[in-house]
Amino acid sequence: MYSHGKKIMGEVLDQETRCVHYHTKKDIIAIKFYCCDTYYPCKSCHDLKGCGNHSVWPASLFNEKAIFCGACGTELTINDYLQCHSVCPACSALFNPGCSLHAADYFELKKD
Template sequence: MDTNRTETDGRGITADDTGDSDRRTTRIPDTDGRFVVPLRGVAVDSETRCAHWDSPVDVVALRFGCCEAYYPCDACHDAVTNHEAEPWPRDRFDESAALCGRCRATLPARVFLDADDACPRCGVAFNPGCRAHVDRYFEV
């Protein structure tokens, strides 16, 4: 049975239906094999919560422009890489730059930033506090 199915909708959102509940720390150059995107972080669970952000609404991972990988937060990036973080570039806002930890949808940056703190695919709430430091993740 194929447990790594992927689907894409008309907005550029892709998703898979895999997942498990154990926590993993993944450092550069490796990535967490539970996800269809290159994801790294510290004590990451199957919905992208990490050692730094672990509430029910901390279910998004964001892609950094410097290394093309997704991280649950900037502290995870700093902990597991050997370079300075660079936010996702404005001229690439139509490319996938956010991962919903619940449904595994990948969202273009523009869709994520316009999503009103919830996944447009499954409706799960994202942490509204992330808006306070959006500049760490996206060129604004």
């Protein structure tokens, strides 16, 4: 599926990158997976259709653009995404705040 000209892989349902696993009004991001440099809506989509070599983004690369807003097509850096409080800084679309519960599936996070 293509969204704003960007190819999004996985079980994508619509142009705003919702998938069969996450499809509420606020589920409008896709994540570029570090292991295969490919956008998927979620880890479950990557697990089903991805490279089979899942790895998380190292903290040293958090300035890389790896988050795609399905509402406006803006690519955010990981730092921008982690600091945006679930609101796209470009278009003000609301992202699902529950995604933060799964951040460790995608990003190397500091251990407390």
